[in-house]
Amino acid sequence: MSDWHAxxxxxxxxxxxxxxxxxxVYQLALALYEKTRWVFVQPMLVSVCLLSGxxxxxxxPYAQYASSSQLLTLLLGPATxxxxxxxxxxLRRVRQLLWPxxxxxxxxxxxxxxxxxxxxxLLGLEDWLLLTLAPKSVTSPIAxxxxxxxxxxxALAAVFVIITGIIGxxxxxxxxxxxxxxxxxxxxxxxxxxxxxxxxxxxxxxGEECGxxxxxxxxxxxxxTAVLLPLVxxxxx
Amino acid sequence: xxxxxxxxxxxLQIIGSGVQVLLLPMLPGPIIGLLxxxxxxxxxxxxxxxxxxxxxxxxxxLPLLLVPPSAGVILxxxxxxxxxxxxxxxxxxxxxxxxxxxxxxxxxxxxxxQRKEASHE
Numbered sequence: 001m002s003d004w005h006a007x008x009x010x011x012x013x014x015x016x017x018x019x020x021x022x023x024x025v026y027q028l029a030l031a032l033y034e035k036t037r038w039v040f041v042q043p044m045l046v047s048v049c050l051l052s053g054x055x056x057x058x059x060x061p062y063a064q065y066a067s068s069s070q071l072l073t074l075l076l077g078p079a080t081x082x083x084x085x086x087x088x089x090x091l092r093r094v095r096q097l098l099w100p101x102x103x104x105x106x107x108x109x110x111x112x113x114x115x116x117x118x119x120x121x122l123l124g125l126e127d128w129l130l131l132t133l134a135p136k137s138v139t140s141p142i143a144x145x146x147x148x149x150x151x152x153x154x155a156l157a158a159v160f161v162i163i164t165g166i167i168g169x170x171x172x173x174x175x176x177x178x179x180x181x182x183x184x185x186x187x188x189x190x191x192x193x194x195x196x197x198x199x200x201x202x203x204x205x206x207g208e209e210c211g212x213x214x215x216x217x218x219x220x221x222x223x224x225t226a227v228l229l230p231l232v233x234x235x236x237x
Numbered sequence: 238x239x240x241x242x243x244x245x246x247x248x249l250q251i252i253g254s255g256v257q258v259l260l261l262p263m264l265p266g267p268i269i270g271l272l273x274x275x276x277x278x279x280x281x282x283x284x285x286x287x288x289x290x291x292x293x294x295x296x297x298x299l300p301l302l303l304v305p306p307s308a309g310v311i312l313x314x315x316x317x318x319x320x321x322x323x324x325x326x327x328x329x330x331x332x333x334x335x336x337x338x339x340x341x342x343x344x345x346x347x348x349x350x351q352r353k354e355a356s357h358e
Contacts, residue, residue: 018305022301022305023301026304042300043300044300044303052310055308062309065305065308066306072302076267077247078243078246078249079296079299079302080250080270080271081249081271082246082291082292084275084278085289085293085296088279088284097347097350099346100343100347100350103342104346108339108342111338112331112335115331116327116328116331119331120324123323123327125323133324133327137332137335140299140307141267141299142268144303146265149264149265153309153313154306158307158310162307167329168336171336175333176340179340181341183343183344183348190336194335194336194339197299223271223275226264226265226268230264
């Protein structure tokens with residue numbers, strides 16, 4: 001009996017346990033997504049749900065899991081730096097519509113951020129939740145960094161980001177067309193600015209122009225949020 | 238090639254963290270790295286194949302890299318349960334309005350620009 005216990009200790013206490021578990025769960029989630037092709041079964045969202053369940057069942061504390069999956073977490077920094085590459089490549093593509101793009105980014109980007117925080121404030125949610133909601137329209141690596149920087153909770157920020165993205169895709173170009181928004185650049189801008197990477201994946205299905213603008217909007221919104229939000233919060237709080 | 242690209246990205250992230258402590262405490266280190274890389278690309282005018290490969294490899298697995306920190310949400314499950322309805326309302330309403338407004342505003346600006354160009358000719 002004690003041997004079984006020791007063996008389990010060796011497995012769950014192994015420095016690679018968290019990494020192996022994450023990779024395994026992610027493979028499962030990918031397979032599920034490939035089978036169903038539903039927006040609801042975003043591999044990342046499913047992985048997080050499965051993983052949380054497994055950790056809870058096996059009674060493994062989150063801190064222990066976090067330290068044994070550090071190999072993945074550490075690569076988030078360089079991956080964020082890498083976002084400069086798609087940003088640069090999309091910037092060249094849209095020179096003719098530079099001013100509409102810049103103005104929309106400033107006005108609509110501010111609205112997307114202020115509206116979420118304002119509504120949450122009106123409903124009486126606590127301060128740490130407001131700060132966690134602020135970067136919800138931004139791609140998750142940036143949202144998580146920014147949330148942490150301004151005093152929110154990184155893990156929760158990621159969840160808000162994903163839910164936002166899924167709502168954006170569910171409404172999608174169909175909703176925009178219903179509202180009379182038919183220009184592909186405008187549709188792409190709307191999807192990328194509000195629904196980041198998940199919206200961009202949907203916009204790419206609409207076509208080259210829609211997808212290109214969505215990727216551009218996503219990167220611009222991400223970078224400007226990362227630069228401006230911590231500054232604004234530092235000034236206000 | 239792949240390794241050279243990833244090396245550049247890691248070096249930029251580390252430099253970014255140094256710059257953060259020295260000059261820009263309000264910006265996350267990786268974001269400073271992103272801005273440095275972006276400026277460098279603007280000056281250079283093109284993406285080298287090594288950088289393209291390294292960035293592509295990391296970005297392809299971005300959802301996977303985000304899983305461990307996101308699983309930390311289980312630590313806050315209890316705090317969230319009370320505010321679940323309010324949070325759902327905030328996310329749904331703010332997304333719907335921003336999605337509509339962004340598309341509407343962009344389309345209005347594009348049409349205005351096209352009208353201006355047409356009247357100049």
